[in-house]
Amino acid sequence: MQLRSFVELGDLRGSMPASAVPAAPTFLNVSRRAFLEALGLSGAFVLATASAARAAETWPTGGDAMPHGLVIDPKVFVAIAPDGTVTITAHRSEMGTGVRTSLPMVLADEMGADWAKVKIIQAPGDEPTYGNQDTDGSRSMRHHIQSMRLMGAAVRMMLERAAAGAWGVPVERVEARVHEVVEKGGTRRAGYGELAKAAMDLPVPAIKDIVLKPESAFRYIGKGVPLYDMKAIVTGKAIYGTDVRLPGMLFAVAVRPPVYGGKVKSFDARAAKAVPGVVDVIEIPGTPEPAAFMPMGGVAVVAKTTWAALQGREKLKVEWDDGPNASYDSDAYRKRMSEIAARPGKVVRNQGDVEKALAAAAKVITAEYYQPHMAHATMEVPNATAVVKNGRCECWAPAQSPYAVRKDLAKFLGLDIKDVTVHVTLLGGGFGRKSKGDFAIEAAYLSKVLGGVPVQMMWTREDDIRHGYYHTTSVERIEAGIDDKGKVIAWRHRSVAPTILSTFAPAEYQFPIELGMGLVDNPFDIPNIRCENGPIKNHVRIGWFRSVSNIPRAFAVQCFVAELAHALGRDHKEFLLELIGPPRKLDPLEMGIEGELWNYGDPYEVFPIDTGRLRAVVELACEKAGWGRRMPPRSGLGLAVHRSFLTYVASVAEVVVEKDGTVRIPRIDTAVDCGFPANPERIAAQFEGAAVMGMTLCFHSAVTFKNGRAEQSNYHDYEMVRMTNFPREVRVHIVPHRYTTPATGVGEPGVPPIAPAIANAIFAATGKRIRELPIDTRLLREA
Amino acid sequence: MAIGFRLNGREVRVDAPGDMPILWALRDILNLTGTKYGCGIGACGACTIHLDGKAVLACVVRLQEVAGREVTTIEGLDPDGNHPVQRAWAQLGVPQCGYCQTGQIMRAAALLAEKKNPTDAEIDEAMAVNICRCGCYQRIHAAVRLAATGV
Ligand code: FES
């Protein structure tokens, strides 16, 4: 058996001229796969089947249970060239977290590679070969740090065995160092390139026989390496979806139904077709609601340049049949959510007896929190390029879940999945929007209609804001019963929000994934807790947005805690710690949760709700922020803590509220416990960015609807935090852990605590209570 | 009618309508994709290039306006990434997704060409044109400062 033969692929990002097509090495892996299958070996290294006999220091994760699970086969992920170049395949999508660097870094360290000699290539969407590729849910490091180490260690052992074989000594006598194997106590040494061929002829060790290096020998893991794509990014050579260029390609934009579920009644393309450069005007078939990831339909203008397509689109006359969502009105909808939240809903957690405790309480405090829809507004708009001809589809897309896109393409085009290829470019931001492949299907459809001409479909920013998979809008209503000693004895939390599920099937109640994001997993040490969910129908596509339901939940719960502390004359931090209670691991069976607690898809025994860790991040953030320090007038500190995606995060925001209501944020201190921090510098970057995104959603983010139509359309009315007013200094404090504390993800969990921390700081500064997002700063003007 | 101008130090002629924003001429005709589309209305800075050394927004500058003038895109700033701004960006690990960064770098380079050592407020004001959805502002600010004071 041999490792896949090495083919010089070139540095995809670094050396490719802008006009080139990102060549993906699909064929290598496909042929590799076929080879394994012929030997009856495919799947031999799938961790899911290797139960008991694993290397030491491993733990189960939800990675096994993901579609196509984990593949632990160095032959799929690693190639070594005779010149020593090590090529590692990145199978997760890079959207800004650094995962394209961090996972290969783990593998490279474990195999003893010199990072300077590592090349990274991007896998196409092919989960049977690479295992799950759905880059979402802050899962990449959590699910793959172990598989990367196992593969790296396997390659290192093969190289050592090859050297021992060549020198005729027992393997104990040799040792891998950096990019070479040396003879212990001897003088012989051989570089990885020299040994590659012989190593490739050796069998891959069984997982149970793989020996990981000791933590003390880590060179990159836990320390970090520079971003692999850095040079390509700063020189403009990095290839995002919009940068794919194919010979003879055409550019398309489209108009889509202004109301979700609407249809094209008729259209007049004559004026559009008369625009110089316009090649064709093509109707894209819609999909009946709920459309999942299928296109919403509309009319596309295909042209020689994007500009011609845009001009053609201006001239297009389309009549729409708006359908039943034409009355969607955000103000009316908000009132409805509020009414529903005032009534009992479906009980999703029932611990103790809330009704009785509320009746017996000396005092009941109630508050309701609101958040509107938000659009992802990834800096790179949704887009894809496709060629569909001769019964095959080849697509280039900034896809978070390339295999899902591939499956949807096959379904829509009626092709066998084997005849569909999805190449993954860099993503100019994802945030959940690019988990959905509707834009790729549009591109493919147009190419097919045009007989196989390559077509790039680009959404304009207006399309992106008006036709998003929006973050849900929600009302969270919380009531707390307090006894005569000032202890919280009852907590009733009602959540009303259109559900993500409604994008896939008619649904009015939230599903366990949404309920598990800050509602039923509430960690407070309160004897009587009841969570309810009231029904409401969606009128737009509901998607997931970086950290999902945790945003409104953390906002409501963490602001409400501050309100209670104030009402009771308590210090917010002390009161919060009292609510969290003593350090312990919560037992979901004692929490009264209906059905099973959704623990982000990972085993609860490995990743329990640990209030000790929750307390510790509160203490750390407060200590670093100087909690309790005296603040000047109209300045304040605000605190919030939230566990999401199995990561514990507390933030303390310092705000200054100017006379005109402008809120400035001189500093945010964020404490993070994400288990073992594999790449601390990139972790810090994620939390710095999350502070900015949190501030944006605090002050700017609202997509509102009138007559079923989105009222916002571009960055002028869907603003972002800019350098004129941004969190001046974000200090990220990472809780140190050994490797054996399982790493969790960091892409999302930084967002939820920011808005409540800011809102609580504004209260401290002004005495004005914030209960809705985005914050109307006019209300904060000095009287 | 072809429109001629200097692009990254070389004469080019582009056969396209004069009212076409230069963004699309660069990206779709000249295949220089380092200049990005983010909004198309002059509201995000992703398309920042230099026109006669000054930062402009390629999505709102028409092709006819650049006739006979000097255009520099990220591809022409320093292809090896050795411009002080690029080096500062790499040193401080500024990019996350990276998509906005070519525009950020072009704006920072134009700022520093004009003012050797800008104040914090001047950095804020110049860079506020450019959105970074990933939220790299803290590092962008620090990198502009680093580039100004010498890498
Ligand atoms: S694309 Fe030109 S400013 Fe946004």
Ligand code: FES
């Ligand atoms: S780095 Fe992603 S938008 Fe700036």
